[in-house]
Amino acid sequence: MDSKLFPEGVQRCSFGKFMLWTGFILAFFLWGLYAAVLVLYNGIGTTGLDNYFGFGLWITFDLAVIALGAGAFFTGFLKYILKIKQLEKIINLTVIVGFICYSGAMLVLTLDIGQPGRAWFGYWHPNVHSMLTEVIFCITCYCTVLIIEYVPLILEQKQLNKVPFIHALAHNMHVNMALFAGLGTFLSTFHQGSLGGMYGVLIGRPYAFREGFFIWPWTFFLFVLSAVGSGPIFTVLVCTFMEKLTGKKLVEYKVKALMGKIAGTMLTVYIFLKILDTWAWATGYLPSVGLTFDDMFYGVAYGKWMMFTEIVLCGVLPAIMLITPSIRNKPALLYTAGLLDCVGITINRYVFTVQTIAFPAMPFDKWFVYYPNWVEWASSIMIVAYGFLVLSLSYRYLPVFPQERGLNYK
Amino acid sequence: MHMKEFKIKWGMVIDIDKCTGCGACMVGCQVENNIAPMTKKDPYNYVQALTSERDDADNKLRTLTWMNVYEMSNGKSFPEHEVAYLPRPCMQCGNPACVPVCPVVATDKNEEGGIVSQIYPRCIGCRYCMAACPYHARYFNWWDPLWPEGMDKQLSPAVSPRPRGVVEKCNFCHTRYAKAKDQARENGEDPMNLPEGAYVPACAEICPTGAITFGDLNNPEHKVHQLAKSPHAFRLLEKLGLDPQVYYMSKREWVRKQGDNYNAGDKH
Ligand code: SF4
Ligand code: SF4
Numbered sequence: 001m002d003s004k005l006f007p008e009g010v011q012r013c014s015f016g017k018f019m020l021w022t023g024f025i026l027a028f029f030l031w032g033l034y035a036a037v038l039v040l041y042n043g044i045g046t047t048g049l050d051n052y053f054g055f056g057l058w059i060t061f062d063l064a065v066i067a068l069g070a071g072a073f074f075t076g077f078l079k080y081i082l083k084i085k086q087l088e089k090i091i092n093l094t095v096i097v098g099f100i101c102y103s104g105a106m107l108v109l110t111l112d113i114g115q116p117g118r119a120w121f122g123y124w125h126p127n128v129h130s131m132l133t134e135v136i137f138c139i140t141c142y143c144t145v146l147i148i149e150y151v152p153l154i155l156e157q158k159q160l161n162k163v164p165f166i167h168a169l170a171h172n173m174h175v176n177m178a179l180f181a182g183l184g185t186f187l188s189t190f191h192q193g194s195l196g197g198m199y200g201v202l203i204g205r206p207y208a209f210r211e212g213f214f215i216w217p218w219t220f221f222l223f224v225l226s227a228v229g230s231g232p233i234f235t236v237l238v239c240t241f242m243e244k245l246t247g248k249k250l251v252e253y254k255v256k257a258l259m260g261k262i263a264g265t266m267l268t269v270y271i272f273l274k275i276l277d278t279w280a281w282a283t284g285y286l287p288s289v290g291l292t293f294d295d296m297f298y299g300v301a302y303g304k305w306m307m308f309t310e311i312v313l314c315g316v317l318p319a320i321m322l323i324t325p326s327i328r329n330k331p332a333l334l335y336t337a338g339l340l341d342c343v344g345i346t347i348n349r350y351v352f353t354v355q356t357i358a359f360p361a362m363p364f365d366k367w368f369v370y371y372p373n374w375v376e377w378a379s380s381i382m383i384v385a386y387g388f389l390v391l392s393l394s395y396r397y398l399p400v401f402p403q404e405r406g407l408n409y410k
Numbered sequence: 411m412h413m414k415e416f417k418i419k420w421g422m423v424i425d426i427d428k429c430t431g432c433g434a435c436m437v438g439c440q441v442e443n444n445i446a447p448m449t450k451k452d453p454y455n456y457v458q459a460l461t462s463e464r465d466d467a468d469n470k471l472r473t474l475t476w477m478n479v480y481e482m483s484n485g486k487s488f489p490e491h492e493v494a495y496l497p498r499p500c501m502q503c504g505n506p507a508c509v510p511v512c513p514v515v516a517t518d519k520n521e522e523g524g525i526v527s528q529i530y531p532r533c534i535g536c537r538y539c540m541a542a543c544p545y546h547a548r549y550f551n552w553w554d555p556l557w558p559e560g561m562d563k564q565l566s567p568a569v570s571p572r573p574r575g576v577v578e579k580c581n582f583c584h585t586r587y588a589k590a591k592d593q594a595r596e597n598g599e600d601p602m603n604l605p606e607g608a609y610v611p612a613c614a615e616i617c618p619t620g621a622i623t624f625g626d627l628n629n630p631e632h633k634v635h636q637l638a639k640s641p642h643a644f645r646l647l648e649k650l651g652l653d654p655q656v657y658y659m660s661k662r663e664w665v666r667k668q669g670d671n672y673n674a675g676d677k678h
């Protein structure tokens with residue numbers, strides 16, 4: 001029915017089947033939308049947050065998707081600036097994933113701040129000392145860059161592209177893409193860093209506070225590295241998931257392994273520094289404020305097991321797996337390593353957000369355990385559903401995978 | 411660390427041995443600063459009925475209590491068991507954790523007197539400052555404020571009520587400071603040199619045991635100046651380096667130890 005809209009020379013499932021799938025995703029989306037409307041109408045009193053946990057699931061979710069969306073800027077950097085040719089086979093997907101992650105994160109932030117109508121104050125009354133100001137600046141600018149990178153792909157839609165003007169426009173945008181890739185790299189590196197810096201500067205929170213390097217605490221660099229160490233492999237996982245779902249080969253394995261190698265190298269550097277950082281924190285900073293390493297952990301929710309899972313099981317292990325060619329070249333092992341990597345980064349963002357503020361800084365305080373309520377879950381799931389929708393539509397109608405034809409129909 | 415210095419430095423010295431934990435300071439603060447009581451039902455909100463109710467005061471993690479009284483214990487069992495009460499306003503830190511993090515300069519420490527201000531119409535409600543403050547001195551407005559009928563007549567005219575979605579906190583009853591300065595100008599006195607007692611926050615005024623002393627820490631004529639130097643004085647979490655302008659004092663060693671971070675007595 002809509003086959004005229006498909007990209008050149010590929011097959012797609014029937015329209016009915018597609019509608020069924022879309023309906024299924026829409027159900028989740030609408031559930032989340034209901035929650036979001038309640039939040040905007042009633043205020044964030046409707047969530048599970050409280051005065052102890054001002055940051056919770058939303059911020060964790062945001063930080064995690066932004067880290068995982070890092071595939072876009074880093075792959076763009078490698079492809080356009082360092083000119084690694086092979087990556088053009090997956091670059092479109094990284095842009096779409098990045099766009100989804102960033103625009104999704106911004107939607108959640110709109111719900112998260114108590115006064116959404118004042119979101120622009122970050123530009124109007126900026127506090128140059130605040131890491132969050134930097135985040136607000138870079139994240140909005142970078143989201144715009146991602147839109148600019150996404151638009152030419154839409155313009156290449158088969159029917160649209162027949163219009164001469166659009167054809168020329170798409171071409172011109174493509175020619176200038178290196179510029180935007182460069183801009184994106186700059187913006188994204190900075191705000192990935194400031195997201196880390198946000199926690200590192202919390203002088204009153206010994207779990208997160210870190211010593212500085214120039215004006216930045218260590219966490220600034222750790223967040224950048226962990227993002228580029230997981231973003232590329234996340235794109236690979238998304239791609240593989242799409243292949244399983246559609247039953248088609250979309251990107252040749254060589255490219256995936258290359259992305260794995262890139263992520264693995266960055267992850268190795270990251271995890272090495274992360275271990276050093278943890279060591280310095282436990283043996284240097286903590287004793288200096290009268291605390292011990294053991295003071296920092298509590299129960300199951302904030303246990304040491306989490307730290308070891310993050311650093312060893314989901315850090316050192318996938319790093320080794322990804323940099324070892326014989327392991328990386330086996331699909332099942334590459335995907336396992338990729339999953340572990342992404343889980344590890346998510347745990348990292350969780351502990352920095354929740355464990356940091358759960359720690360009873362005042363001696364007569366006690367640990368609290370935070371549970372997000374359904375409103376927070378539903379609105380986060382809404383973003384995931386939104387991602388699925390954008391991805392499904394893009395895959396069906398836009399020429400995302402240059403290799404699809406060659407790999408499937410000889 | 412670069413710190414702004416002020417000629418006047420308003421501060422409190424709270425004598426824990428005098429505090430009985432009666433909570434009068436908390437009540438005085440609520441009334442003075444138009445802190446809305448927590449009400450479950452909101453008659454003006456029709457969609458509310460579809461979701462959860464608002465919190466009432468039994469959810470201590472959602473209440474607004476600029477002044478909060480904490481209970482401390484020496485951890486021993488019965489005959490040796492002792493408790494102490496620690497009232498906690500905003501510490502008006504000299505090196506505040508909350509100020510540098512705010513993305514929109516909604517909170518700042520720039521006025522003579524060293525009080526950390528909070529500008530409600532500018533706050534975007536990101537709650538970064540709450541994550542930064544280890545004293546839990548900052549409170550978020552989870553719900554729109556609502557005064558039961560009749561009670562709205564008792565609002566204090568000097569203090570603006572806050573809408574939902576912004577962060578608020580103790581400001582040493584700043585409006586009283588403004589009033590005291592005006593009064594001094596009217597009387598032809600120097601508003602920058604207020605005598606002891608011309609400016610006192612509501613909590614200090616109402617405290618029945620006189621546990622809270624308020625004044626200019628820099629002014630030798632004010633009682634707090636001496637008290638803060640007492641060998642029994644300490645500050646909360648000294649080691650983190652936030653440099654609070656609120657001091658506590660107690661003759662009991664276990665109290666001092668607990669207040670001044672965890673391993674007090676270590677030399678660093
Ligand atoms: S006690 Fe908290 S809110 Fe008050 S100045 Fe210090 S850091 Fe800021
Ligand atoms: S909640 Fe308000 S005062 Fe606090 S950091 Fe955010 S904008 Fe600033």
